[in-house]
Amino acid sequence: MRLINKMPFSQILAAVTGALLLMCVPAFAPNYAYAQDELTGTVDQGNIQPLPIAIAIGGNDASGGDLGNKISKVVMNDLESSGYFAPINPAAFIQQNPDVSVQPEFAAWKTINAQYLSNGRAFVDSDGRLQVDFRLWDIFSQNQLLGQSLTATPENWRRIAHKIADAIYEKLTGQEGYFDTRIVFVAESGYKTARIKHLAIMDQDGANPSYLPVAGNNTKVMTPRFSADSQEIAYMALTADSARIYIYNLETGRQEAVGQIKGMAFAPRFSPDGSKLAFSVSQGGATNIYVMDLRTRSMTKLTSGGFINTSPSFSADGSTIAFTSDRGGSPQIYLMNASGGNVRRITFGGGSYSTPVFSPKGDQIAFTKQSGGRFSIGVMDAGGGNAKLLTSSYLEEGPTWAPNGRYIMFFRESQGGNPSLWMVEVTGRVERAVPYPGGASDPAWSPRLK
Amino acid sequence: MVSTKSVAKFAVMALVMASMAACTSKPKPVIEPTPAPAPEPAPQPVPQPPVAEAPLPGIVPGSQQDFVVNVGDRVYFDTDSSDIRSDAQGILAAQAAWLVRYPQVNIRIEGNADERGTREYNFALGARRAQAVSDFLAGKGVAASRISTISYGKESPIDNGSGEDAWAKNRNAHTTLTSGAQ
Secondary structure: OOOOOOOOOOOHHHHOOOOEOOOOOOOOOOOOOOOOOEOOOOOOOOOOOOEEEEEEEEEOOOOOOOHHHHHHHHHHHHHHHOOOEEEOOHHHOOOOOOOOOOOOOHHHHHHOOOOEEEEEEEEEOOOOOEEEEEEEEEOOOOEEEEEEEEEEOHHHHHHHHHHHHHHHHHHHHOOOOOOOOEEEEEEEEOOHHHOEEEEEEEEOOOOOOEEOOOHHHOOEEEEEEEOOOOOEEEEEEEOOOOEEEEEEEOOOOOEEEOOOOOOEEEEEEEOOOOOEEEEEEEEOOEEEEEEEEOOOOOEEEOOOOOOEEEEEEEOOOOOEEEEEEOOOOOOEEEEEEOOOOOOEEOOOOOOEEEEEEEOOOOOEEEEEEEEOOEEEEEEEEOOOOOOEEEEEEOEEEEEEEOOOOOEEEEEEEOOOOOEEEEEEEOOOOOEEEEOOOOEEEEEEEOOOOO | OOOHHHHHHHHHHHHHHHHHHHOOOOOOOOOOOOOOOOOOOOOOOOOOOOOOOOOOOOOOOOOHHHHHHHOOOEEEOOOOOOOOOHHHHHHHHHHHHHHHHOOOOEEEEEEEOOOOOOHHHHHHHHHHHHHHHHHHHHHOOOOHHHEEEEEEEOOOOOOOOOOHHHHHHHOEEEEEEEEOOO
């Protein structure tokens, strides 16, 4: 049995302050239709049967509250939202509160068609720390697949739940977990003509939303992006007479404007090693891509000419930058060397393509396509080709990858409606709204928390 | 305002009184049932005098209001284009003439885009529109040092709607007087 005694919870949780928003509605919207439109190839809609799994974590918190049940619910919601699991309603359980220290009654779980069971116990130890012991069982082979103990401060009970869901997801899907992550995004409110745009952060499942106080209390803040260590975010702030990029250290709360840039600066994106920041600068009607060495603060211009060159994104190895340019007459996606040069176009379908974002493993690029009055989120191979559209609607854009490269979050706006966050699996199979009680756009998915 | 209903009521009373007056000389007036009055004709629009070409009274020459009302502070663009349309050329020529007349005024040109594009691309598109207006004004004699430009992308629409009409309005460049106006 693997034992995790002390989870090194990152300090960023404590560093993040700001007004608490309303708690989210945990329910997900119903599945939408899968992608309709393929560019080349077909969307793999592989009809995976979600695995029936029972989550039965019991135990109480220090004041006798029903903490085990609360943890179970978060685990169930995580697993269900992945599209790979069908958690069984606890009301159907025959064996109530299965003791974590003995084998479960397999027959009782087989009867309710559970393929897997994760049982456990939450309790607060004499030092006031929350501990959750849990196991994962294969009901048919009657084997224990996992046995772990997680410890944290009691207020971090949700993170323990996400860690349990990650462990189960990893064991049963063979893919990295992504539930113990957070989303930085733009909280939008008010009419379009006077919209307020706040920087905000919440857990991947929509819990714990709060505003991030930004420099100068700016109320038009957009396009936040995480650094690879998830300690920093780069964002763009728009005022009546300026557009600037700031880097916000979530741990210290420190924020600074990037460089003394003449003209508008926007579309920031960190290099995978965090040493550089690529972004766009508009000057004299032309928009070009620059990269800044964050140690020396020296800037290098990577593109030139009078066209639009924006939305740079580094490949996973840092060697290549994908970007949007209209140099060919309409917005299309191009690649270039990270030091500039060797520019080649990689999108050729009808319509326009923009917002390329390399996957964490570097094997794919997510993009926004605009065609026939509709917007779509799609993926293609890192060198172009094999483009597939995953979703389609009146307006959607701004893809961001889950750290395991299996899901893409983006924002969608219905005609005349408020923006909202959505996620889709890279096969197009799972499409869900991410709960947030107000308007939300520009999601940035954090790496896995430490 | 007198409502149609009360006008009708008044008409009925007037008719009754008139018929009574007409009958005073007769000893035994025969009161005829009063026919229902005809419905009032719908109010017709009153033609307004044509808008005066001259500055409206009360507007200070060289003021923000003078610029907005008598010149026009916004021009519009086609989809994904920064070409100055023919319907914008007159307005921009008038802006340039006004700015030449008031050389102490500095301006900021704000480029805007409709929602049919991605956020980042539209910042670049708005910047291009603002620059196109700036170049036009500079070509008509406004010193470049008096002009600054910014793009608000698709973030500052003037129409809340989501349709062709709204998009057409939201693809624009707005000229703001930043200093020196009366």
